[in-house]
Amino acid sequence: MKKIAILGQPNVGKSSLFNRFARRRIAITSDMAGTTRDVKKEIIDFDGKEAELLDTGGIDDSSELFRRVRNKAIEAAKAADIILYMVDGKALPDDRDKELFYRLQRLGKPIALVVNKIDNDKEEERAWEFGEFGANNLFAISVSHNRRVGQLIEWVKNHLDEPEAALLDLVPDEADALENLIAQFDETGTLQEEEDLSEIGVAIIGRTNVGKSSLLNALLGEERAVVSDVAGTTIDPVDEKMTLGDKTVTFVDTAGIRRRGKIQGIERYALGRTRQMLERADIALLVLDASAPLSELDEKIAGLVDEYKLGCIIVLNKWDEALGSYEEIVDELRYRFKFLSWAPVITVSAKSKKRIHKINDMILKVFENYTRHIPTRELNEVIKQATIRHHIPSHKGKPVNILFASQYAIKPPKIALISNRPRGIHFSYIRYLTNQLRENFDLEGTPVILIPKRRGEREEESE
Numbered sequence: 001m002k003k004i005a006i007l008g009q010p011n012v013g014k015s016s017l018f019n020r021f022a023r024r025r026i027a028i029t030s031d032m033a034g035t036t037r038d039v040k041k042e043i044i045d046f047d048g049k050e051a052e053l054l055d056t057g058g059i060d061d062s063s064e065l066f067r068r069v070r071n072k073a074i075e076a077a078k079a080a081d082i083i084l085y086m087v088d089g090k091a092l093p094d095d096r097d098k099e100l101f102y103r104l105q106r107l108g109k110p111i112a113l114v115v116n117k118i119d120n121d122k123e124e125e126r127a128w129e130f131g132e133f134g135a136n137n138l139f140a141i142s143v144s145h146n147r148r149v150g151q152l153i154e155w156v157k158n159h160l161d162e163p164e165a166a167l168l169d170l171v172p173d174e175a176d177a178l179e180n181l182i183a184q185f186d187e188t189g190t191l192q193e194e195e196d197l198s199e200i201g202v203a204i205i206g207r208t209n210v211g212k213s214s215l216l217n218a219l220l221g222e223e224r225a226v227v228s229d230v231a232g233t234t235i236d237p238v239d240e241k242m243t244l245g246d247k248t249v250t251f252v253d254t255a256g257i258r259r260r261g262k263i264q265g266i267e268r269y270a271l272g273r274t275r276q277m278l279e280r281a282d283i284a285l286l287v288l289d290a291s292a293p294l295s296e297l298d299e300k301i302a303g304l305v306d307e308y309k310l311g312c313i314i315v316l317n318k319w320d321e322a323l324g325s326y327e328e329i330v331d332e333l334r335y336r337f338k339f340l341s342w343a344p345v346i347t348v349s350a351k352s353k354k355r356i357h358k359i360n361d362m363i364l365k366v367f368e369n370y371t372r373h374i375p376t377r378e379l380n381e382v383i384k385q386a387t388i389r390h391h392i393p394s395h396k397g398k399p400v401n402i403l404f405a406s407q408y409a410i411k412p413p414k415i416a417l418i419s420n421r422p423r424g425i426h427f428s429y430i431r432y433l434t435n436q437l438r439e440n441f442d443l444e445g446t447p448v449i450l451i452p453k454r455r456g457e458r459e460e461e462s463e
């Protein structure tokens with residue numbers, strides 16, 4: 001007989017769905033031969049077919065660790081033939097669910113992502129946010145409003161019809177995969193950072209003749225033959241690498257940098273090539289020529305750094321021939337590049353290799369900030385204090401609240417502000433909060449992105 005498991009975090013609606021399915025119950029057996037502590041099973045008549053429904057039980061304490069959800073999911077994944085992974089469509093997608101679902105999906109068993117509590121048409125769009133789970137089968141349903149539950153039942157039924165697997169036990173590959181699954185989470189149930197943080201992609205950008213090749217050579221610490229002008233526009237992206245502490249720095253498309261004079265003239269082409277580099281980089285070294293006035297092209301190139309949301313270090317090169325004092329030049333620069341106010345400025349002379357090591361130190365620091373994960377508690381404390389100091393202005397006469405904040409990505413840090421009226425938070429208030437974060441956490445050299453999001457509380461539906 002096929003076994004169906006309904007998994008998910010507390011309160012997503014597992015019991016409700018279980019009861020929906022189990023309306024036509026045939027027998028209840030209370031344990032699974034003592035193998036698992038609290039997996040109940042129930043034989044149900046599933047639209048004319050018998051199936052076993054595994055009930056992994058709720059987790060009573062809402063403060064329980066996600067680890068327990070995961071352990072139960074793994075137990076059930078071992079036992080089940082069909083897995084329904086349920087999430088609360090009124091909440092934001094949880095990265096831990098996403099990672100767990102993704103890994104369960106790779107086991108190759110029929111598995112569906114069930115986004116519950118999509119109670120009406122208006123709420124449909126919330127389900128789209130769960131598209132990032134990469135589910136092959138996604139059902140946006142409402143158990144309590146009986147929306148689309150029929151479709152889910154159809155899908156399950158189709159899989160009940162499939163022939164039973166010959167072996168109920170796990171094949172070794174699957175067992176290994178499950179072992180790996182366990183190893184990938186830490187004590188708190190958070191997926192350990194799988195992303196490789198040992199490589200830093202650096203793009204050296206700037207208009208022609210500012211000293212990009214000279215800077216690259218100085219950074220790499222050796223003179224290299226400069227490839228003289230090659231006719232034609234073909235670019236072979238060649239990266240050069242250096243080690244900085246325990247990190248590898250990859251300078252992207254150095255062939256393009258070394259090919260002299262290439263970006264001269266055709267501005268569109270220059271910007272296009274810069275884009276290609278930025279796409280592959282974590283940090284941009286924006287090189288400016290201190291011996292010449294800032295140009296419009298400098299500004300356009302700087303604008304791309306902002307657009308790509310990369311870490312940035314402004315390198316004022318040719319400092320040996322600087323046109324003015326440090327204050328004069330930096331004031332002008334800050335005035336023109338307001339959108340890069342968070343980027344550190346370093347004055348260097350690539351030609352004489354002066355202060356080049358400052359760039360190395362700064363690359364490491366900016367990368368640390370670019371990949372910074374602000375602990376939820378500290379993040380919320382700062383946001384809370386900020387909202388006490390300056391209240392969030394009301395929107396169309398209605399109060400706007402931030403319920404909590406949660407960082408959901410790095411490179412750069414991205415933070416969701418869960419609000420009753422996300423669209424009611426003015427951008428100037430977002431800027432204020434961003435500055436508060438910058439004052440409290442080291443975020444030098446990295447953009448920080450704050451995105452108001454809705455949690456889907458009832459009261460806002462009257463908006």
Ligand SMILES: Nc1nc2c(ncn2[C@@H]2O[C@H](COP(=O)(O)OP(=O)(O)OP(=O)(O)O)[C@@H](O)[C@H]2O)c(=O)[nH]1
Nearest residue numbers: 010011012013014015016058059117142143144145
């Ligand atoms: N709005 C809405 N609420 C729902 C829906 N389905 C379930 N709920 C509610 O969500 C809450 C949790 O439902 P349960 O079925 O107990 O959730 P669970 O996942 O079994 O919870 P645990 O037992 O804690 O693991 C209950 O208050 C349900 O009434 C739905 O489709 N829409």
Ligand SMILES: Nc1nc2c(ncn2[C@@H]2O[C@H](COP(=O)(O)OP(=O)(O)OP(=O)(O)O)[C@@H](O)[C@H]2O)c(=O)[nH]1
Nearest residue numbers: 208209210211212213214260261318321349350351
């Ligand atoms: N005075 C001074 N000149 C420099 C410095 N760095 C580079 N230069 C000179 O500036 C000119 C351009 O340097 P490059 O390194 O070729 O500049 P680039 O940005 O790679 O130029 P393109 O390939 O044309 O985009 C050369 O004549 C360098 O010698 C510096 O720190 N001080």
